[in-house]
Amino acid sequence: MEEMRWDLSELVRSTETGSVTAELDRAVADAERFASGYRGRIATLGPEGIKGMLESYDAMQDEHEGVTMYCALSFAANTADPTANQLYSAMVSARTKMGQSLAFMDVELGQLLKARPETVHDPSLKLYRHYLERQLRSAPHLLSEAEEKVIMSKDKNGIVNWSKLQSTWLSSRSFKVTKGGEERTMAYGEIASFPSDPDRQYRRSAYQAIGAALAADELLYTEALRSIWNDHLEMCSLRGYGSPLDSSLLVNDVEEGTIKTLMATVRAHSDLFIEFYRLKAKLMGLDRLALWDILAPVPRGEDRNYTWQESRALVVSAYRSFDPQWATWTDEMFARRHIDGEVRKGKRAGAFCSDWMAGRTAYILQSFNGRRNDVSTQAHEMGHAIHSYLVSRNQTPANALASYCVAECGSIFGELLLAEEMLRQAKDDEERRSVLIGLMDMFCYIVSMVSIRYHFEESVYGVFEKGESPDAATLSRLWTEAKDSIYHGDMEDMAETRMDWARIPHHFMAGLRFYNYPYIFAQLFVFALYRLYKEQGKAFVPRMNQLLAAGSSLSAAELGQLMGFDIAKADFWEKGFVQAEEFLAQLKALL
Numbered sequence: 001m002e003e004m005r006w007d008l009s010e011l012v013r014s015t016e017t018g019s020v021t022a023e024l025d026r027a028v029a030d031a032e033r034f035a036s037g038y039r040g041r042i043a044t045l046g047p048e049g050i051k052g053m054l055e056s057y058d059a060m061q062d063e064h065e066g067v068t069m070y071c072a073l074s075f076a077a078n079t080a081d082p083t084a085n086q087l088y089s090a091m092v093s094a095r096t097k098m099g100q101s102l103a104f105m106d107v108e109l110g111q112l113l114k115a116r117p118e119t120v121h122d123p124s125l126k127l128y129r130h131y132l133e134r135q136l137r138s139a140p141h142l143l144s145e146a147e148e149k150v151i152m153s154k155d156k157n158g159i160v161n162w163s164k165l166q167s168t169w170l171s172s173r174s175f176k177v178t179k180g181g182e183e184r185t186m187a188y189g190e191i192a193s194f195p196s197d198p199d200r201q202y203r204r205s206a207y208q209a210i211g212a213a214l215a216a217d218e219l220l221y222t223e224a225l226r227s228i229w230n231d232h233l234e235m236c237s238l239r240g241y242g243s244p245l246d247s248s249l250l251v252n253d254v255e256e257g258t259i260k261t262l263m264a265t266v267r268a269h270s271d272l273f274i275e276f277y278r279l280k281a282k283l284m285g286l287d288r289l290a291l292w293d294i295l296a297p298v299p300r301g302e303d304r305n306y307t308w309q310e311s312r313a314l315v316v317s318a319y320r321s322f323d324p325q326w327a328t329w330t331d332e333m334f335a336r337r338h339i340d341g342e343v344r345k346g347k348r349a350g351a352f353c354s355d356w357m358a359g360r361t362a363y364i365l366q367s368f369n370g371r372r373n374d375v376s377t378q379a380h381e382m383g384h385a386i387h388s389y390l391v392s393r394n395q396t397p398a399n400a401l402a403s404y405c406v407a408e409c410g411s412i413f414g415e416l417l418l419a420e421e422m423l424r425q426a427k428d429d430e431e432r433r434s435v436l437i438g439l440m441d442m443f444c445y446i447v448s449m450v451s452i453r454y455h456f457e458e459s460v461y462g463v464f465e466k467g468e469s470p471d472a473a474t475l476s477r478l479w480t481e482a483k484d485s486i487y488h489g490d491m492e493d494m495a496e497t498r499m500d501w502a503r504i505p506h507h508f509m510a511g512l513r514f515y516n517y518p519y520i521f522a523q524l525f526v527f528a529l530y531r532l533y534k535e536q537g538k539a540f541v542p543r544m545n546q547l548l549a550a551g552s553s554l555s556a557a558e559l560g561q562l563m564g565f566d567i568a569k570a571d572f573w574e575k576g577f578v579q580a581e582e583f584l585a586q587l588k589a590l591l
């Protein structure tokens with residue numbers, strides 16, 4: 001169906017291959033021209049000169065954004081197409097060249113800001129204030145160009161390979177499980193999605209088989225984790241970070257106190273997860289929920305199907321109830337065919353929204369099968385698109401990239417608006433119940449599971465800092481303690497789950513320590529915002545628009561201030577839980 005296929009032609013002058021590669025060549029040449037104008041000269045620039053440089057950098061980003069997006073999106077839409085492949089490699093190679101040409105800018109700008117920090121607050125650079133603040137904050141932790149090169153090459157044969165070993169080893173194992181009442185041997189690729197499988201006996205046997213396989217190779221996983229995490233500690237001391245959390249705080253543009261308060265608030269509310277999971281057990285007809293049931297589907301009667309048109313109408317009307325402008329932009333996304341919803345072979349799995357700053361719009365990819373989940377995904381990605389419509393109308397490219405903590409503001413808020421609309425339109429309690437279960441399932445899973453990972457990581461670093469090296473038994477004990485601090489032993493468990501830490505790929509990702517907490521931040525931040533919306537009604541709408549329109553021109557803390565809150569204080573995060581409790585109460589009322 002053509003209306004479900006996106007039209008990417010707006011992104012380029014012509015979709016003819018020769019013309020696209022010529023545009024890429026122009027982008028590379030422009031980056032070289034920019035570099036030859038500024039390389040080695042940034043230290044001599046005054047505030048006006050810096051402003052001129054950042055403006056021409058922004059203009060260059062705007063000019064060439066479309067063609068790089070065209071290549072990336074054509075490939076995502078059809079990874080098997082030879083032309084798409086050719087353009088994708090041409091784009092990657094052009095971007096690498098541009099990156100090499102432009103790498104001097106962060107280094108030189110960092111040095112200038114270190115020498116003249118007052119530049120950040122120069123009135124002529126008002127538009128770039130927070131961008132420069134972030135550069136200044138990172139500058140002390142950058143090493144010399146030669147040292148950075150040495151680090152890159154030792155990582156290539158060190159932590160990057162440890163990380164690869166964990167995933168390739170685990171995916172090369174096979175597992176004996178019981179599925180549909182029969183014994184089967186399955187590869188990790190087949191078994192990995194077991195947590196959401198409807199067959200309970202299979203979920204349990206898969207969990208057990210994976211746990212046993214992890215335990216059989218515990219030496220390998222322990223060594224991999226110790227190498228990657230120890231390397232992080234050494235890099236932190238080399239780069240002058242005070243704690244293993246610090247580098248992630250910089251990337252996520254938040255303060256340590258805020259994250260500690262957030263985590264303490266989650267711990268203080270762990271009774272909410274217990275209450276919901278007890279309720280989920282009841283809905284599944286169980287005495288007690290097991291760890292392998294957390295993501296299991298609740299039998300929800302009929303899960304009705306939605307056509308593309310019905311989904312469009314639902315999302316548009318959900319957004320209209322908040323702000324008519326959101327509905328107009330959503331409708332425009334459909335009318336201009338900026339959404340690819342068709343299910344096709346060769347199309348990238350999952351869903352994403354790609355912002356097109358220069359075009360003041362966005363593109364969405366999803367595989368729409370007409371389930372409730374697909375409508376939710378559409379509302380989620382549309383929230384990202386609305387965020388993009390607002391940022392591109394109010395900011396320059398330098399202020400476009402919101403940190404992970406706030407990047408999900410529009411999208412999760414959009415999901416809540418859709419849920420509200422679905423509750424309004426539901427024909428019976430059964431349908432209302434399943435909308436609320438969907439909301440609570442996701443909230444409880446993200447907030448509880450990510451907290452466990454955070455506490456585990458924190459306590460393992462505590463062991464390293466005492467000069468000890470944790471063995472497999474210690475890692476498993478710390479994992480179990482982190483789990484108990486959230487679930488309080490309320491769920492059915494088994495010995496094999498103690499090795500869960502070895503299964504989670506994020507624990508082994510090279511250079512990405514404390515990677516997960518932005519998910520909790522985003523979830524609770526948006527629940528708190530939604531709570532404010534329910535309290536303030538229409539008066540909240542312009543403030544939400546202002547928040548989204550700020551992009552990365554303000555930090556998360558400043559965005560909180562915009563809403564009249566101090567995100568370093570527990571009261572703000574409490575609001576997120578008040579909203580979650582409200583959804584739970586609505587669900588209980590329907591039982």
Ligand SMILES: [Zn+2]
Binds near residue numbers: 408411
């Ligand atoms: Zn998202």
